[in-house]
Amino acid sequence: xxxxxxARGHGDRLREELLDAAEELLAEAGDExxxxxRAVVEKVGVTPPSLYLHFDDKAALIREVVARRFxxxxxATSTAASQHPDDPAAALRAGVRAxxxxxxxxxxxxxxxxxxxxxxxxxxxxxxxxxxxFDNLVERVRRCQEAGVARDGDPHLLATLIWSAEHGIATxxxxxxxxxxxxxxxxxxxxxxxxVGLPGRVSS
Amino acid sequence: xxxxxxARGHGDRLREELLDAAEELLAEAGDExxxxxRAVVEKVGVTPPSLYLHFDDKAALIREVVARRFxxxxxATSTAASQHPDDPAAALRAGVRAxxxxxxxxxxxxxxxxxxxxxxxxxxxxxxxxxxxFDNLVERVRRCQEAGVARDGDPHLLATLIWSAEHGIATxxxxxxxxxxxxxxxxxxxxxxxxVGLPGRVSS
DNA sequence: ACCTGAACACCGTTCAAGT
DNA sequence: ACCTGAACACCGTTCAAGT
Numbered sequence: 001x002x003x004x005x006x007a008r009g010h011g012d013r014l015r016e017e018l019l020d021a022a023e024e025l026l027a028e029a030g031d032e033x034x035x036x037x038r039a040v041v042e043k044v045g046v047t048p049p050s051l052y053l054h055f056d057d058k059a060a061l062i063r064e065v066v067a068r069r070f071x072x073x074x075x076a077t078s079t080a081a082s083q084h085p086d087d088p089a090a091a092l093r094a095g096v097r098a099x100x101x102x103x104x105x106x107x108x109x110x111x112x113x114x115x116x117x118x119x120x121x122x123x124x125x126x127x128x129x130x131x132x133x134f135d136n137l138v139e140r141v142r143r144c145q146e147a148g149v150a151r152d153g154d155p156h157l158l159a160t161l162i163w164s165a166e167h168g169i170a171t172x173x174x175x176x177x178x179x180x181x182x183x184x185x186x187x188x189x190x191x192x193x194x195x196v197g198l199p200g201r202v203s204s
Numbered sequence: 205x206x207x208x209x210x211a212r213g214h215g216d217r218l219r220e221e222l223l224d225a226a227e228e229l230l231a232e233a234g235d236e237x238x239x240x241x242r243a244v245v246e247k248v249g250v251t252p253p254s255l256y257l258h259f260d261d262k263a264a265l266i267r268e269v270v271a272r273r274f275x276x277x278x279x280a281t282s283t284a285a286s287q288h289p290d291d292p293a294a295a296l297r298a299g300v301r302a303x304x305x306x307x308x309x310x311x312x313x314x315x316x317x318x319x320x321x322x323x324x325x326x327x328x329x330x331x332x333x334x335x336x337x338f339d340n341l342v343e344r345v346r347r348c349q350e351a352g353v354a355r356d357g358d359p360h361l362l363a364t365l366i367w368s369a370e371h372g373i374a375t376x377x378x379x380x381x382x383x384x385x386x387x388x389x390x391x392x393x394x395x396x397x398x399x400v401g402l403p404g405r406v407s408s
Numbered sequence: 409a410c411c412t413g414a415a416c417a418c419c420g421t422t423c424a425a426g427t
Numbered sequence: 428a429c430c431t432g433a434a435c436a437c438c439g440t441t442c443a444a445g446t
Contacts, residue, residue, distance in 0.1 A: 038418085166368075167372040
């Protein structure tokens with residue numbers, strides 16, 4: 001009814017516009033089921049069938065949006081960790097903080113990343129995608145051990161514990177806002193100190 | 205179309221039947237959005253408007269089902285922990301194992317408990333409900349400290365770390381089945397040993 | 409008091425048709 | 428090649444009506 005531009009130029013810019021619109025709606029709503037096909041196409045200014053020229057179905061659209069946000073999360077943690085090239089303990093801590101900071105600032109965006117029944121592997125041939133963020137975490141733990149600032153133990157298992165805890169904090173703090181949460185930075189310090197034996201905060 | 209019993213007896217047995225049907229559908233589907241109002245009423249044998257005689261809307265129905273399952277989860281952990289009245293370490297470990305065992309056996313049922321935007325507090329006047337399960341966990345940690353089998357530290361903070369980690373493991377192991385998960389019992393032992401200093405498995 | 413029939417405004421998706 | 432109009436089978440919810 002309130003459509004604006006009917007004739008679109010050539011090319012598949014529409015595809016990007018649909019992804020952008022879906023990403024914005026997701027960030028606003030914070031809930032996947034409010035991101036409706038009809039709302040996405042209306043935001044762009046086309047009719048529902050146009051979406052199916054570029055995506056198999058709604059799930060495929062959401063899947064690509066999720067992949068984008070995974071990239072943003074991985075970039076945020078990597079960037080934060082790389083600020084401390086000569087201090088493995090600070091790098092590990094900065095990565096965890098950036099992870100939880102990103103989840104706090106993108107509550108809806110974080111939740112969908114792990115919504116159930118998204119069995120499709122997000123791994124891309126170019127290596128970017130889902131799980132190399134975890135590999136980076138393993139690597140950061142290993143560097144701490146080599147530098148002697150972390151206790152011994154299987155780095156994969158330690159990273160799994162850290163990842164589980166930070167994911168738990170990220171989701172529960174959104175789902176249970178009335179719970180008496182301790183200060184998140186303090187929680188992270190305690191987690192890292194107790195799980196991998198990281199010394200208390202030293203700098204920054 | 206395929207309705208069976210049209211005339212229902214008096215009383216609000218229908219209310220219980222609707223709750224039972226919704227709980228079963230949720231367990232089967234493992235996804236909240238597959239639990240549809242129309243599927244629930246058809247399973248019971250009534251028409252959609254009948255549901256609104258007993259519940260304000262679909263959200264109210266789901267909320268009551270969630271409250272039921274919270275009760276079941278709390279009962280499972282409490283029962284497991286109470287098997288070890290004279291061994292605080294075994295009680296703490298048994299509670300965490302029961303929590304993750306319940307989540308494993310009720311993947312759909314566990315996920316909905318913490319689905320986002322369920323802001324309504326589940327606390328009931330009678331005290332049963334949401335968060336006394338957490339209080340029990342705090343208490344189990346405190347008993348370990350008193351018995352000298354756990355390190356010092358704020359029990360509330362330690363319980364928060366344990367809860368976050370077990371919640372993270374519970375949700376991620378469902379959302380990421382292809383991740384190389386270590387043995388869950390081993391993961392729990394490592395978690396409790398590293399976070400609260402619980403000694404390695406002693407019995408049972 | 410309790411339940412139904414019929415309708416409302418939505419939703420994802422498809423298909424023939426337009427340019 | 429790209430987009431629309433119109434329809435399909437769903438959904439949650441409401442309202443008048445039946446007994």
